[in-house]
Amino acid sequence: MCALCGVFVGEAHWTEAGVEAVDGGRTRRHERLHRVALANRVLKQFGLKLGDWQGSAYLLAGQTGQTAIVSSVAGLWPEAERLRRQPIDPLDERLIEALERD
C-alpha cells in the first residue's frame, strides 16, 4: 500500500489486491508471470531482469550478477534503482520513447 516503503508481512500489495478485485479470469500464477513479463519490458531498458521466485516473491538480477529478492512491484523499483544506481523515472522522455518504440 505504500509505494515507497513496500508491503507489510502477510498483506497483499495493492497492485496484487487489485487482481482479486478485477477478476480477469487469470490464475494467480498466470497473473504473476504476466506481471513479470510486463515489468521486464521496462527493466530491460536498464539492463535488469525480473523472475518469479518460488511463487511468493520476485528475483531481480542485474547484468553483473547482482541480485535482490523483492516481495512486490512496489518493492521492486527502489531495489532496481539501487542495483542500477540511477533513478527509474516513468516520466523520463527517453524511457517513454523507448517504450513507444518497443
Place this chain on the structure above:
Amino acid sequence: MTRDDHTPVNVLTGFLGSGKTTLLQRLLRSPRMAHTAVLINEFGDIGLDHLLVQKVDEAVVLLASGCICCSIRDDLKAALRDLLGRRERSEIPWFDRVVIETTGLADPGPILYTLLGEPVIRHHFRPGNVITTVDVVNAGLHLSRNPEGIKQVAAADRLVLTKTDLATPKQTSAVRDELARLNPSAGLWDAAQEPVDADFLLDATPFARTRDLAPYRLREDRSPHADSVTSFSLVLDRPADWTAFGIWLSLLLNRHGDNVLRVKGILSVEGSPTPVFINGVQHIVHPPQHLERWPTDDHRSRIVFITRDIDHTRLRRSLEAFCRLRAAELSEA
C-alpha cells in the same frame, strides 16, 4: 473485495478556525452518527456533548524511509487500539464509526497511512471519506501560505465550505472555483447555507456532486494560490490492463510520490464489466475496490490527478506507453 465488516474512520480536517468542531457538533446530531466514537487532538471552545470523545496527542513516528506521508501516527495507533479493546470488552458503548478531528496543521497522509498500514488497525478499521472544511473568508490566505492547507484540500473526498454567510457571493464563488480547480474529484457542500447532509458526507460514492469530468479529454487547471499545484482529469477510451496500470502507478509513486498529491478515479479494466475505484494520497494507495456498477452511462476510465511540478502531457504519454506494453507482450506469446 469487501471491507464492509471494517469500522469506517472518517478524517475531519481543515485549517485553524475553519469550523471543524462546529461541523462535527452538527454531524453528531444526525441519527447516522449515533454510534460514533470521536478522536480529537484538542478540546476547543466548542464542547462536544457526546458519549465517546477521546483526546489524542499528535505524535508522528517517522519510518526509516524518511517519507513523511508514510509515517505511523503513534497517537492514533494507541487510541484506535484502545477503542477496539474497550469495545470488544464491552467497556464502552458499541460504535460503528470513528471520526478523527485533526489539528489545523495536520497532514492527512500519516493518518491514512496509519489506518492502512498498522497491522492490527487495518484488520478492524478502514478509511472513510476525508472531509475538509474550508473557511471561505480566509481560504485565499490559508491556501497561499500553508502547504498543509493544500494537502488537506487535495486529500479531501468531501469539501465543506464554511462561513459563506460572512462572505460576499463573489468571494464564495471564487473559492468554489478555486476548490474545483485544486480538487475536482471532491464533492462540495455549503455548511452555512444547507442543512446537514450526513449521507453525502459519509457515503463513499466516487465523484458525488462534482463538476462533470467526462467532457474533458485532458483538462488542466492551475490554482492561483498554489502556482505549482495543478489538477487534471484524464479520460481513457480503452479499458486498461490492471497489471500494466499497477506497474505504471507504483513506479510513478516511487519516483514522484511527494509530488502526486492525489490520484482518484474509476478505471475501466480489461476483463471486467464494472469499474475499479482507485484512490491514492501521495505514496499511500487504498486497496482498490471493484464497484458493483458504473456510476453513469459513461463507461470510460476517468482519473483525477493533483500534482506539483509534473508535466501532464508527459504523464499521459507515459501511462499510454505502459498500457500498450500488454499488447506487445501478447503478440510475442
